[in-house]
Amino acid sequence: MPASLADVARLAGVSIATASRALNGSSHPVSPTARGRIMRAADEIGYSPSRLAQALVTGRSPVIGVIVGDVVDPFFAEVTRGVEDVAREGRYMTIICDSDRRTGAEIDYLNLLRDYHAAGIVFAGGGFGEDPRAADLQHALDEVVEAGARVVSVAQRPFGGALVAVDNEHAARDMTDHLIELGHRRIGYVRGIPGLTTSEARQRGFLAAMATAGLQADLQYEGNFRYESGQSAGLQFLAKGLPDAILAANDESGIGVLMALRQAGVGVPEQVSVAGIGGTRVSQLVDLTTVSVALYETGAEAARRIIDRTVWDPDRRTILPHRILVRGTTARRPA
């Protein structure tokens, strides 16, 4: 039974209404005397207003929800960081929800955040294209919007609305082009989680670059964005003959490939070049060449849009730039 507004009012000898007005910056005037007594009473009993009750009546709450596909994935962590830093500055609280890439959980969290009357929701994490519950998701999303929340997507998702994202396809294409420019002809690819829109965009980029250069894209292995999947892809490349270079759909699986190759005694980048996509912090840890895709900035921009007091264009779409980070795992193809 934490202190309630009624307790404060009683202690200060005023009505609940007056106490409320003194504590939140109401335009209704309150005498300095009363205000003083209220403030003193409030912190004497350690009062802090119930956000819940506030949200219920005002239909607004200073929280931003971030729905991510996987908390441990540095991709999302970085986006989240961006959201948080901006939110904090604007005195918003950020709550992170991990959907574990399950649409059902996304819907649940969306509903929860709607109930909480979150000011905005950053919807991160690419979904699956052929989602059977897409309609339900869309419904939940609509309701959130209807309830007044600003929703901004951070990954390409089939539904419209505000978007702040990176161009995964383009990023993959650029990285592939770079590999090609280094003289590599046979380039292998380690795919991401099947069906995920992010995975598919990256794969399209890879394929497009290869096609444009007139190269065969026949060296592809399944993957799931995880280290282990990169590792086993690496082993398979090892078994079936090494290509000139290998591109992985994300950094973590790229590191898997790298480690598998090096452990087998293959020189990277002397014999084979390896690259990832994402520019996450782990790529720096192992000096992996990758494409940096402004993740932090993506989150920050999304939060800025939500917080911004003036403009809110529910259909504005922003694509943030990416940049190739040439590091120690790629090199010109040996002559």
Added chain:
Amino acid sequence: MPASLADVARLAGVSIATASRALNGSSHPVSPTARGRIMRAADEIGYSPSRLAQALVTGRSPVIGVIVGDVVDPFFAEVTRGVEDVAREGRYMTIICDSDRRTGAEIDYLNLLRDYHAAGIVFAGGGFGEDPRAADLQHALDEVVEAGARVVSVAQRPFGGALVAVDNEHAARDMTDHLIELGHRRIGYVRGIPGLTTSEARQRGFLAAMATAGLQADLQYEGNFRYESGQSAGLQFLAKGLPDAILAANDESGIGVLMALRQAGVGVPEQVSVAGIGGTRVSQLVDLTTVSVALYETGAEAARRIIDRTVWDPDRRTILPHRILVRGTTARRPA
């Protein structure tokens, strides 16, 4: 304006009370006919109850809050995962709050979770010993408990209560002992964030092991758990003369040391052994020797305690085991 219970009731032609009873498993009987109409009405208009209103009136809500010190830190990410998996199973929702290691934010989130009437709170992240706002934190914590939430700490914190944790001091001691057993005598140490209880426990462990072995622990550098700090510590070791082995307060800074050394052409583990503490996934990525400290299990156990319908001992303290993971960055000291 999402559908409310009143809408459902109206559409089904029953009272709000009956609708409520049909939709949540009330003990009050409802005829199959009415129930059917209500259910049909509910999903026709896509009704989902307001957790907020529910929480307000029942004082209970199926959510578990996790307060972490830093989302991007794999340490916390792993704990969070454990919480989530168990929570999901029990049909609870998990919301993650990143305090950015600021006590003020911890207090804010604690209050928020109290308002939401969270069923439980997993308080992760070691605090700073000499915290000026410790009293406020304690107050917020007390209120949360008073409001009925089960609070379990995951890191050693000055305050009492339920605890599920790992013994950081012991883990550091064991790792140091292991290094000593490998024949190393001059062992360097890269510290964690100054003042953090976790940092201090690990350092104590290191010092204890060195003292017991009668070795000088004079090779220590400041650090902050980040990659860069490990890197610069590595550079300093390089400049001032290399020890036999280097232990870092966590994996990430250990990797920093490792990379700095290797880039300078120093053979690890041939010339110098390097180890970390934490057993996080990144350590696996670079094959770093480390101490695995059951992080996932810590979170899972904490969540289990919260969810468990029967027992709740608000003072039970559990210490989970740790295990040395010998990998490729340590070796016997060359003779």
Added chain:
DNA sequence: TGGAACGGGGATAGCGTTTGCCATAGACTG
């Protein structure tokens, strides 16, 4: 046959806030 027991349902009091509306009392304005 009286009444207890039970199946089924409705009214309504909160939960802790904010806020629109009304009341009171000085202070001003002509």
Added chain:
DNA sequence: CAGTCTATGGCAAACGCTATCCCCGTTCCA
């Protein structure tokens, strides 16, 4: 001095639920 502001404050109605209390019929048993 009547009329009008303005500063200050209280009352009470929501917000969307759950839970308590009450009511109305049946059925069943002594």
